[in-house]
Structures are given as structure tokens and as C-alpha cells.
Amino acid sequence: MKLASLAHGRDGRLVVVSRDLTRATDAFPVVPTLQAALDDWGRHAPRLADLAEGLEHGSVPSFRFHEHDCAAPLPRAYQWLDGSAYVNHVDLVRKARGATMPESFWTDPLMYQGGSDASLGPRQAVQARSEEDGIDFEAEIAVVTGDVPMGATREEALGSIRLIMLVNDVSLRNRIPGELAKGFGFVQSKPSSAYSPVTVTPDELGEAWREGRLHLPLLALVNGTLFGKPDAGADMTFDFGTLIAHAAATRRLSAGTIIGAGTVSNRDADGGPGRPVAEGGRGYACIAEQRMVEAIRSGEPKTPFLRFGDTVRIEMKDAAGHSIFGAIEQEILPHG
Amino acid sequence: MKLASLAHGRDGRLVVVSRDLTRATDAFPVVPTLQAALDDWGRHAPRLADLAEGLEHGSVPSFRFHEHDCAAPLPRAYQWLDGSAYVNHVDLVRKARGATMPESFWTDPLMYQGGSDASLGPRQAVQARSEEDGIDFEAEIAVVTGDVPMGATREEALGSIRLIMLVNDVSLRNRIPGELAKGFGFVQSKPSSAYSPVTVTPDELGEAWREGRLHLPLLALVNGTLFGKPDAGADMTFDFGTLIAHAAATRRLSAGTIIGAGTVSNRDADGGPGRPVAEGGRGYACIAEQRMVEAIRSGEPKTPFLRFGDTVRIEMKDAAGHSIFGAIEQEILPHG
Numbered sequence: 131m132k133l134a135s136l137a138h139g140r141d142g143r144l145v146v147v148s149r150d151l152t153r154a155t156d157a158f159p160v161v162p163t164l165q166a167a168l169d170d171w172g173r174h175a176p177r178l179a180d181l182a183e184g185l186e187h188g189s190v191p192s193f194r195f196h197e198h199d200c201a202a203p204l205p206r207a208y209q210w211l212d213g214s215a216y217v218n219h220v221d222l223v224r225k226a227r228g229a230t231m232p233e234s235f236w237t238d239p240l241m242y243q244g245g246s247d248a249s250l251g252p253r254q255a256v257q258a259r260s261e262e263d264g265i266d267f268e269a270e271i272a273v274v275t276g277d278v279p280m281g282a283t284r285e286e287a288l289g290s291i292r293l294i295m296l297v298n299d300v301s302l303r304n305r306i307p308g309e310l311a312k313g314f315g316f317v318q319s320k321p322s323s324a325y326s327p328v329t330v331t332p333d334e335l336g337e338a339w340r341e342g343r344l345h346l347p348l349l350a351l352v353n354g355t356l357f358g359k360p361d362a363g364a365d366m367t368f369d370f371g372t373l374i375a376h377a378a379a380t381r382r383l384s385a386g387t388i389i390g391a392g393t394v395s396n397r398d399a400d401g402g403p404g405r406p407v408a409e410g411g412r413g414y415a416c417i418a419e420q421r422m423v424e425a426i427r428s429g430e431p432k433t434p435f436l437r438f439g440d441t442v443r444i445e446m447k448d449a450a451g452h453s454i455f456g457a458i459e460q461e462i463l464p465h466g
Numbered sequence: 467m468k469l470a471s472l473a474h475g476r477d478g479r480l481v482v483v484s485r486d487l488t489r490a491t492d493a494f495p496v497v498p499t500l501q502a503a504l505d506d507w508g509r510h511a512p513r514l515a516d517l518a519e520g521l522e523h524g525s526v527p528s529f530r531f532h533e534h535d536c537a538a539p540l541p542r543a544y545q546w547l548d549g550s551a552y553v554n555h556v557d558l559v560r561k562a563r564g565a566t567m568p569e570s571f572w573t574d575p576l577m578y579q580g581g582s583d584a585s586l587g588p589r590q591a592v593q594a595r596s597e598e599d600g601i602d603f604e605a606e607i608a609v610v611t612g613d614v615p616m617g618a619t620r621e622e623a624l625g626s627i628r629l630i631m632l633v634n635d636v637s638l639r640n641r642i643p644g645e646l647a648k649g650f651g652f653v654q655s656k657p658s659s660a661y662s663p664v665t666v667t668p669d670e671l672g673e674a675w676r677e678g679r680l681h682l683p684l685l686a687l688v689n690g691t692l693f694g695k696p697d698a699g700a701d702m703t704f705d706f707g708t709l710i711a712h713a714a715a716t717r718r719l720s721a722g723t724i725i726g727a728g729t730v731s732n733r734d735a736d737g738g739p740g741r742p743v744a745e746g747g748r749g750y751a752c753i754a755e756q757r758m759v760e761a762i763r764s765g766e767p768k769t770p771f772l773r774f775g776d777t778v779r780i781e782m783k784d785a786a787g788h789s790i791f792g793a794i795e796q797e798i799l800p801h802g
Contacts, residue, residue, distance in 0.1 A: 315651025
């Protein structure tokens with residue numbers, strides 16, 4: 131089934147959305163918010179699935195669904211942990227600054243804890259204080275878990291995945307070096323993330339969802355032009371089961387925890403860094419990566435970071451070309 | 467007023483607690499949970515204050531209050547950001563490993579984002595997988611904010627403080643170097659934190675709360691023996707207003723955000739590192755600091771980290787010797 135939270139109060143108003151994203155039905159008779167549904171998923175999910183089936187058959191009351199009415203599926207969540215599962219991306223970051231990556235990065239996931247108290251809806255602007263902060267998007271896949279016990283195995287972790295969605299993990303590139311140099315994580319360099327209008331259960335993805343990976347291209351557009359279409363299933367060193375188990379190694383995770391896999395990033399067919407879309411490559415899921423490739427190839431980055439007035443669009447389509455999660459589409463605006 | 471969440475479901479059951487921590491009255495007629503109270507504080511706080519007054523006068527129904535019935539005031543919170551406001555502590559960490567601390571640490575707060583989806587109540591055991599992880603406590607003060615706009619000033623931030631409480635920021639010392647070396651923060655090395663039974667509004671602290679600092683000794687005991695009594699108001703380089711404004715520099719903070727000030731740490735009267743309690747000093751709010759002082763003085767740390775079966779108690783008393791927040795008292799146990 132597909133679920134969305136219409137903008138309403140602090141936690142949104144849960145609706146069940148039709149597979150083609152054209153119609154919705156209120157979930158209120160079952161449960162008012164997505165967090166409440168996740169808190170007792172075993173009880174609520176079957177009844178929400180019934181609503182989803184009724185919606186497909188036209189047997190429940192429904193209304194027109196508009197993506198721009200949506201808040202994030204979890205407008206505020208109790209936890210957001212973002213891994214760097216596409217180690218290719220991390221390797222490039224290092225190469226671009228002439229450093230080598232520790233071998234352990236191929237076996238021990240990088241993960242940071244981010245803010246999830248005030249997430250952005252799919253059409254809400256990214257507000258930044260200055261273009262000098264180096265405003266960038268990161269197109270990612272994320273999952274929402276149920277309760278995960280401390281020390282869960284990868285298999286148990288895979289079984290805890292309730293929902294899947296898209297994220298724009300907004301990043302302030304020029305604030306990252308200073309923050310990371312302090313050693314305590316990204317804090318000021320990662321403002322609120324934005325999420326796709328719709329979040330879906332794994333069964334909605336059919337064969338594209340296997341072994342904890344989503345095997346479809348993730349589309350990223352800047353000002354209407356394709357910037358990247360990397361395959362989210364390729365070059366994903368750590369699957370979602372491994373990422374969740376990593377997060378739960380020393381502590382339990384509560385229902386509604388969001389786990390991201392980091393910026394999607396593909397190698398080129400020859401094993402080197404991927405090429406830009408303009409050169410026939412799959413492009414990139416963030417501007418920083420294109421800049422890194424430019425730096426590696428020509429000595430300096432050329433593509434600018436986002437400027438006020440720019441827009442970013444992030445979307446994923448199924449094999450038939452239909453949008454699965456709806457689109458994140460955000461304008462970049464000055465704060466205040 | 468003083469508030470607590472009795473263990474009940476995922477979010478606890480909010481009660482108003484008498485000043486002397488002996489009696490409580492149900493807050494349910496006003497609002498069922500602390501998060502719900504914070505979501506609309508302007509409406510709920512005056513009515514909760516009326517209950518608190520009625521409780522002192524014996525004019526509302528009440529029952530015996532037991533600290534061991536409590537969950538954390540916010541059993542799950544949308545955000546937990548912990549600063550290192552006692553720069554003396556950070557300086558010692560560096561000295562103990564022969565490194566110097568950047569000057570900027572005196573003006574730019576260190577802060578990490580931690581897990582708040584599954585906090586421990588004041589009497590819940592700390593469960594760890596192995597003593598080899600180097601299990602340690604960190605006795606801290608934390609505040610709970612209302613909504614804080616992005617870019618808030620220190621003064622606005624101070625005005626956003628709704629509640630104050632104590633924290634045990636449980637730390638796995640031997641996992642920290644590996645995690646911090648990856649540059650993305652503490653994740654696996656900071657399991658769930660525990661909180662005091664009671665959280666209080668700033669006015670309950672009278673003169674002890676001024677300029678965003680709590681000027682009272684924070685007591686830490688290990689296995690019943692005093693380990694530290696550092697003054698939380700002394701040597702606090704960054705006050706809570708500054709810490710909150712730092713957190714809100716690039717993003718807004720939602721109501722119910724918890725901001726910690728890090729391990730309380732005092733210098734000795736001569737300006738050097740504080741001395742152990744056994745030598746007439748104020749001691750330490752974590753074992754790591756005593757070990758660092760030992761390493762600086764004699765070349766190697768002597769005090770062991772916590773072992774299974776050990777207990778830690780964290781408490782703060784007012785000028786008259788009465789417990790303000792009740793006590794965190796946790797046993798260390800093997801997981802599973």
C-alpha cells in the first residue's frame with residue numbers, strides 16, 4: 131500500500147493513496163497519523179491495506195490526491211540515521227581531496243545521526259541563510275522501521291522494514307569541513323531533510339525490492355534538467371538490513387526510525403567514477419559528486435552549488451514509467 | 467512546577483509532582499503526555515501550574531509519588547543534541563592523549579546529535595553487550611525547549627527553555643575512538659541516555675538558575691560512594707542560550723527538543739584539572755575524566771570503567787539539601 135500525510139498540525143493527517151497517485155482515502159477511521167500506525171503496525175496495517183484495496187476498487191469514499199498537499203510522511207520522527215551505503219561516493223570524496231579511503235569503509239558502514247524533528251514536505255522550500263553555505267541536495271532512499279531490538283541480525287533488521295520513501299538530505303557543503311573537523315558529526319551542515327509525498331510498503335515495489343535494495347534508477351533534476359539517474363540497487367555496498375543492524379548494535383530502535391542509505395552513486399561501466407548525464411553517463415544524485423569528478427578530471431570543480439531560485443526535483447519511476455513515491459520538488463530560498 | 471512521566475505505553479502518563487517529590491496528581495484532565503503539553507505549552511502550562519499549586523495546598527486529589535515508577539520525562543523525544551559546554555573537560559581529553567585543543571573550541575561549541583527515540587527511565591538498567599566496551603556514565607544537565615525558529619538569538623533561545631532535568635549520557639568509551647575516527651559522530655558509542663524522574667520549570671530553581679546556567683553541585687555516586695560533586699554553574703563556557711542558538715543556526719527546532727550541556731567539569735582552584743573526591747577535590751561527573759587526570763599525573767589511568775553489577779547514581783540537591791529532580795540510579799547489566 132501507499133501512504134501519505136497531508137499537511138495538518140504537527141504530525142499530518144494520514145491518508146491511503148491509490149497506486150497511480152491520483153486518489154486518496156482518509157485513514158482516520160483506522161488511525162489518525164503515520165506514527166500512530168507504526169506504533170501498533172500489526173493491528174493497523176491490515177486495516178489500512180483493506181482501505182488501499184477498497185480505494186483501487188472504488189468501494190471506499192475517496193478524493194483527488196495532490197502531492198503538493200503533503201507534509202513529509204513523518205513530519206517529525208523520533209530518529210533519522212543516515213548511512214553511506216554507496217561507498218563509491220565516499221571513495222570519490224576522498225579522491226577529490228587527494229586522500230585514500232580506509233579499507234574498513236568497505237565493511238564498517240559510515241552513519242550519522244541527523245535531525246528529524248522538523249522535516250520538510252515534498253514541496254516546501256529549502257531555506258538557507260546564504261548561498262555561500264554551498265547548498266546541495268542529496269537524493270536518497272530511506273526506510274522506516276518498526277521496533278528493532280538491540281543486537282538485531284541483518285535478517286531481523288530486514289524484517290523490521292515497514293515502509294520505503296525518497297529523501298532529499300539537504301547539505302550545506304561549505305559548512306561540512308568545519309563541522310566534521312570537530313569530530314562530532316554534521317549538526318549545522320545538515321539542515322532539515324525533505325521527503326517524498328508518498329511512502330510505500332515493500333510489496334508495492336515487486337521485483338525491484340530484493341535483498342534490502344531498491345533496484346531502480348533514482349532521478350534527480352536541477353532546474354528541470356536531468357542531473358542524475360543512478361541505479362539505487364547498483365554499487366550499494368551495504369543493504370538496508372546491514373544498515374539497520376549497524377544502527378541497532380548497541381541500542382534498540384523505536385518504531386518510526388528512519389534509516390537512509392546515503393547519496394546514491396554508481397561507478398561507470400569501466401569501474402571509474404560515473405560520467406555526467408551530458409556525456410551519456412548516469413550522472414549524480416548530488417552536485418558535490420559531479421564537482422568531485424570534475425576536480426579529478428580537470429583539477430577543479432566547475433558546476434556551482436544551488437543558488438536562490440533554483441529548483442531540485444527527485445523522483446523514481448517503475449518499469450512502466452509511473453512515479454512510485456511522487457516527486458520531491460523544492461525551490462531554494464533565502465531564509466526569513 | 468515539577469513534572470514526571472509515569473511508565474505507561476510509549477510516551478508515559480504525565481503527572482504533576484509536589485515540590486518535595488512525595489506526592490503527585492494526574493495531569494490527564496489537562497493533557498495526557500509531556501510531549502502533548504510541550505506541543506501547546508502556552509495553553510497547557512498555566513493549567514498544569516494550577517494543578518501544581520493545588521497539590522501543594524492539598525486541594526487536588528493526589529497519590530504517593532515513587533521515583534521508581536517513572537519513565538524518562540520524554541520517553542521518546544524528537545531531538546537530542548548534546549553540547550560540550552564545559553570546555554575544561556574537552557581540554558583534559560586532549561591533554562590526556564598529548565594533543566592540544568584548537569582555540570576555536572572556546573568560542574564555537576562542540577555538539578553532537580544523539581538518539582532520543584528510546585530513552586531510559588531513572589531506574590532502568592544500562593544494558594551493554596560487553597564490559598570491554600568501556601561503559602561509562604556522564605552526569606549532565608539538559609533543557610527541553612519549545613519551538614525555536616531558525617537563526618534564533620541567544621536571548622530568544624533562553625526564552626524558549628521550558629524545562630530542566632538531569633541526564634546520564636551513557637558512553638561506551640572503547641567504541642568512541644573508532645566512531646569518531648570515521649568523522650560522522652558517536653552513533654554506536656552512545657547508547658540510550660537515562661533521565662531524572664522529574665523535570666522542572668526554571669522558576670523552581672530560584673536563584674540557582676541564572677544566565678542560562680544552573681549554579682548547584684551535580685552529585686555522582688558509583689556503588690554508593692561519592693565520585694563527583696562539580697558545580698554545574700562553574701566553568702560552563704557556553705550557557706544554554708548559546709547552545710540552543712548554535713543548534714538552531716541553520717534549522718528550526720521543534721518543541722520538545724532536548725539540549726544537553728555535556729559532562730559537568732570543574733577546574734581546580736589553582737586552575738589545573740580538578741582533584742578526585744578522595745583527595746578533597748570536587749571529583750568528576752564521568753569516570754573517563756578521573757582516568758584522564760590519572761594519566762596526566764602518573765602516566766596511566768587507574769580507575770576502571772563500570773562493570774556489570776555496578777550502580778551509578780546522579781542527583782542534585784537545593785541549598786536546603788532537598789533533591790530537586792529525584793535521582794537517576796542505574797545498574798549496569800549484560801544485554802539479553
